[in-house]
Amino acid sequence: MKFFVDTADVDEIRELNDMGLVDGVTTNPSLILKSGRDIMEVTKEICSMVDGPVSAEVTATDYEGMMSEAAVLAKIADNICIKLPLTLDGLKACKALTAAGHKTNVTLCFSANQALLAAKAGATYISPFIGRIDDMAIDGMELIAEIRQIYDNYGYTTEILAASIRSVNHVKDAALIGADVATVPPSTLKALVKHPLTDKGLETFLADWQKTGQKIS
Ligand code: G3P
Secondary structure: EEEEEEOOHHHHHHHHHHHOOOOOOEOOOOHHHHHHOOHHHHHHHHHHHOOOOEEEEOOOOOHHHHHHHHHHHOOOOEEEEEEEEEOOHHHHHHHHHHHHOOOEEEEEOOOOHHHHHEEEEOOOOEEHHHHHHHHHOHHHHHHHHHHHHHHHHHHHOOEEEEOOOOOOHHHHHHHOOOOEEEOOOOOHHHHHHOOHHHHHHHHHHHHHHHHOOOOOO
């Protein structure tokens, strides 16, 4: 499973990248707002830090506007992936951008039928939002399973990018179902390492090591 990091915070990206945990980055207008940075400047910096795709989202809602914003974003770097909303205009832009050789990420997916449309439009990635479905007291993970089955039924190559991940169990369950990618907030990505028995075991090893009076040098 590939890990994308869901942030526009360059310090967080650098830290995780140094651990080999970053296969790509996803941003959106809310994450740009949170970063307090200019979209062009911060996106360029992120693209230079990571080898994998960096999703940058258009904000126009009409086809022409999306295409003209996509042209600006695509010039930032070769690893830009154009993020588009799951609307009819977004699907049209997805088809045109994919045909022109760009990577595309169709976002704000909340149903299997929407994911089917994105695959037909040639999306590189589909982003189903797990956490926001859970927020409505519906199991968001079921959507990942449905999309996996539909894409496998017909051999669609669009990658399932599990998004709106809020917990370590979201990551595990998405991996068990077979999502291709999870885009994860930095704090959740770091939390994956935690296990009380790892901490306890390390504590015991260090205490016993002290008792030996030895040094590795
Ligand atoms: O990847 C989409 C993500 O940024 C949305 O997450 O927690 O705002 O639903 P959330």
